[in-house]
Amino acid sequence: MRKKVREGVLVYSVVLVMLLFAAQAQAGGGRLSPLNxxxxxxxxxxxxxxxxxxxxxxxWGDALPAGKRPSPLNLEHxxxxxxxxxxxxxxxxxxxxxxxxxxxxxxxxxxxxxxxxxxxxxxxxxxxxxxxxxxxxxxxxxxxxxxxxxxxxxxxxxxxxxxxxxxxxxxxxxxxxxxxxxxxxxxxxxxxxxxxxxxxxxxxxxxxxxxxxxxxxxxxxxxxxxxxxxxxxxxxxxxxxxxxxxxxxxxxxxxxxxxxxxxxxxxxxxxxxxxxxxxxxxxxxxxxxxxxxxxxxxxxxxxxxxxxxxxxxxxxxxxxxxxxxxxxxxxxxxxxxxxxxxxxLSAPEVSGIIHQHDPLGWVRSMSASEANSETGWMANVFTAGEDQTLRAVSFYAAAFGTKYELFVDDVSSGASSASEALLAAGVAGTLEKPGYHTITLPRPVGVGKGTRFRVRVKLTTPGYEYPLPVELPLEEYSDNATASPGESFYSADGASWTDLTDDFAEANFCIKVFATAGMSSSGGSSGCSSASASPMFFALLAPLLLFRKR
Structure with a gap:
């Protein structure tokens, strides 16, 4: 009986999240970058x-197999x-x-x-x-x-x-x-x-x-x-x-x-x-x-x-x-x-909770509209499997001087707008170099077991019109990539959202959330702050390591 109740709650939560985004839905129009x-x-x-x-x-005459293969990721710009x-x-x-x-x-x-x-x-x-x-x-x-x-x-x-x-x-x-x-x-x-x-x-x-x-x-x-x-x-x-x-x-x-x-x-x-x-x-x-x-x-x-x-x-x-x-x-x-x-790399003996939908990483980049703007929004939705404290978020930047804003929302209640579900707001900054970055939240965010939360990230990539990093299946490279509806969403303006799988089956955005077990007493955060990866966060991660796509 408990198993059936848990499954029913999970289905209900997924439906609420999809209804939330559906209420803000747009026709789509995202476009993938060219391949390398x-x-x-x-x-x-x-x-x-x-x-x-x-x-x-x-x-000296020996032969070794050539070991470097080209990536599909196009960074020619x-x-x-x-x-x-x-x-x-x-x-x-x-x-x-x-x-x-x-x-x-x-x-x-x-x-x-x-x-x-x-x-x-x-x-x-x-x-x-x-x-x-x-x-x-x-x-x-x-x-x-x-x-x-x-x-x-x-x-x-x-x-x-x-x-x-x-x-x-x-x-x-x-x-x-x-x-x-x-x-x-x-x-x-x-x-x-x-x-x-x-x-x-x-x-x-x-x-x-x-x-x-x-x-x-x-x-x-x-x-x-x-x-x-x-x-x-x-x-x-x-x-x-x-x-x-x-x-x-x-x-x-x-x-x-x-x-x-x-x-x-x-x-x-x-x-x-x-x-x-x-x-x-x-x-x-x-x-x-x-x-x-x-x-x-x-x-x-x-x-x-x-x-x-x-x-x-x-x-x-x-x-x-x-x-x-x-x-x-x-x-x-x-x-x-x-x-x-x-x-x-940071912190010896690091362990903790990693929420992610992109275990195969950055495969291609994407524009949030047919107009190929330098600015786009992406969001991933996750579920807390236990009481925990969210401490950092990571994603990829496709240009020098990439500007970002990130937000963490509680969407388990089916709130009708982000402002009603706000946990952490306005973490913003500029990333000097392209690549993979981890941003520490200015204040930890406690979420209870079963809470469905989303991370929204606004990216602006100067001189490049495909700002959003995507994991998706690519023949004979990342064929095994998978996704489900209700996991990743994108928007051109941060208001109207499209489920990424509506446009690209089995695709997810490259956003990870790092957390530690147990809810911090510091609560949520507000205001606008600039943040970057902090070694202190990684030293605080809990002993129990949970690596699951969730």
């Missing part, structure tokens, strides 16, 4: 085959100098900078024998900002596995590719030669799947499925996107503005995960100077880390002479026998260098 040209330019199977079946030849306002001017940067000399890098590691460079680059970038104060060795084995296998917590897997012309020799190769990209790593970490320690799941050791309950050691709170120039910009000369953005990020956050075309041959690789320069039209097939630069690195040090001096200092994942103890120099003028991600 590198992803759209080939069928997903051939894109997968290029990662898994294609081989990268190392300088950020790869032009006019869209990137650098945090520093060029004169502020030293001519040389090397994280190795500052003890801000973990030891070089070896991905052999799998095409798992993307996981190694992500973990190295996650470890670097914590140094020198905290030393961590996160498990690439764990990240690579749960990206492509259904998680014990119910999270779906990214699509695995198969090709009869390239049969995998065993299960390990099938999983770890899938290849990947930074946005997959961000999605897995942001939903709370890891990172875990290397000692708990060592590389090429027992499969993670044999140890499903290992506690994560950190929580991803930000993943900041650092664009590298679109190839056509090279015709206009070296774009210092974006290069300075990358330099600024290395100094502030540490190692960045980047991509490159790892075509090591006599035209691209100088074995004496450990210098690499590729000047072709092929995209990145290998993930590495940018860890510094040398403006005066002579152009004559490269096998083929680039237009000018200067090189990035790059960390590889082929062990210390490669290059200069695992590092090498890549010309500023390399045409394959792909944009970088800085990973910022």
């Amino acid at each position: 040209p590198e992803f759209a330019g080939a069928s997903a199977l051939s894109a997968g085959a290029s990662a898994g079946a294609a081989q990268i030849r190392t300088p 950020l790869k032009h100098p006019v869209t990137a306002a650098s945090a520093r001017t060029k004169k502020d940067f030293p001519a040389q900078y090397d994280l190795r000399t500052l003890n801000r890098l973990s030891p070089v590691r070896d991905q052999d024998p799998y095409g798992s460079c993307w996981a190694f680059a992500a973990m190295a970038a996650a470890e670097s900002p914590l140094l020198p104060g905290e030393v961590h060795d996160f498990s690439e084995w764990h990240l690579g596995y749960w990206a492509y296998m259904t998680n014990p917590d119910g999270f779906p897997a990214f699509t695995q590719w198969t090709d009869p012309d390239y049969p995998f020799p065993n299960e390990r190769a099938r999983i770890y030669n899938q290849g990947g990209d930074d946005w997959k790593a961000v999605a897995v970490l942001a939903r709370g799947t890891g990172p875990v320690n290397e000692e708990d799941l060592p590389y090429d050791g027992p499969l993670p499925s044999t140890k499903p309950s290992i506690a994560r050691r950190k929580l991803l709170t930000r993943a900041l996107y650092m664009p590298y120039p679109a190839r056509e910009i090279w015709e206009q000369g070296y774009p210092h503005l974006i290069a300075d953005e990358v330099k600024s990020s290395i100094m502030e956050y540490g190692a960045l995960s980047i991509g490159m075309m790892a075509d090591f041959n006599e035209d691209t690789w100088n074995t004496e100077t450990h210098a690499f320069y590729y000047n072709g039209r092929r995209g990145a097939n290998h993930a590495v880390n940018a860890v510094g630069w040398d403006d005066g690195f002579p152009k004559e040090n490269f096998a083929t002479t680039p237009p000018g001096d200067g090189a990035w200092i790059v960390r590889n994942s082929w062990g210390e026998r490669f290059g200069e103890g695992g590092y090498f120099y890549m010309s500023y003028y390399d045409t394959s260098l792909d944009s970088g991600i800085a990973y910022i």
Whole structure:
């Protein structure tokens, strides 16, 4: 009987929420952004085959599967100098900078024998900002596995590719030669799947499925996107503005995960100077880390002479026998260098409640109207499974200088307007860099068990007309994404709302809410405040970890 009562209450609550939005309904008209040209330019199977079946030849003659795959997310608008306002001017940067000399890098590691460079680059970038104060060795084995296998917590897997012309020799190769990209790593970490320690799941050791309950050691709170120039910009000369953005990020956050075309041959690789320069039209097939630069690195040090001096200092994942103890120099003028991600994690032993509908993360962006405005509204609805305190909200920003406003409403009573159901109002601010961001609520918001609440976010992305981040099924990338009516809504004006599944089946917005068990005595909040991710919040998260899509 109690089960039937609970089910009846849940159905009733869902109906009330849908009636609330229906009363404000509009005809829709949302539009998805174009796909990344590198992803759209080939069928997903051939894109997968290029990662898994294609081989990268190392300088000493070994072959490794190419492990970096293109993401469908189109951020080409950020790869032009006019869209990137650098945090520093060029004169502020030293001519040389090397994280190795500052003890801000973990030891070089070896991905052999799998095409798992993307996981190694992500973990190295996650470890670097914590140094020198905290030393961590996160498990690439764990990240690579749960990206492509259904998680014990119910999270779906990214699509695995198969090709009869390239049969995998065993299960390990099938999983770890899938290849990947930074946005997959961000999605897995942001939903709370890891990172875990290397000692708990060592590389090429027992499969993670044999140890499903290992506690994560950190929580991803930000993943900041650092664009590298679109190839056509090279015709206009070296774009210092974006290069300075990358330099600024290395100094502030540490190692960045980047991509490159790892075509090591006599035209691209100088074995004496450990210098690499590729000047072709092929995209990145290998993930590495940018860890510094040398403006005066002579152009004559490269096998083929680039237009000018200067090189990035790059960390590889082929062990210390490669290059200069695992590092090498890549010309500023390399045409394959792909944009970088800085990973910022917080709080040891973090655990808590995460409300989310987007376990596969940011797949595409969306406009809230056919007019493709830079401003749009999105909302996600969640249910509190127990008494709890809402403490932070996360989402993605698709432009430099993205402006946001977020609101938390109680909609379990079927209130006829947001003002009648207000819990927290007017948290507002500007995000300097694009990427994944976590915003701490100025005051915690207590909600009781069974409460249905919604988070509304208004986003304005200067110069970009698809402001809303979406998770949805995409063939042979995120086929396993799911959604239900009543979970995600969008609006052009914040007043008239459309259920996202009316326009795009199985689609959800990328909004997460972080909470701790038990209701805080501080109550709700009001007024307008600017907020950002706070380490204090993550230190307060409760011991009980609940990772469910709810």
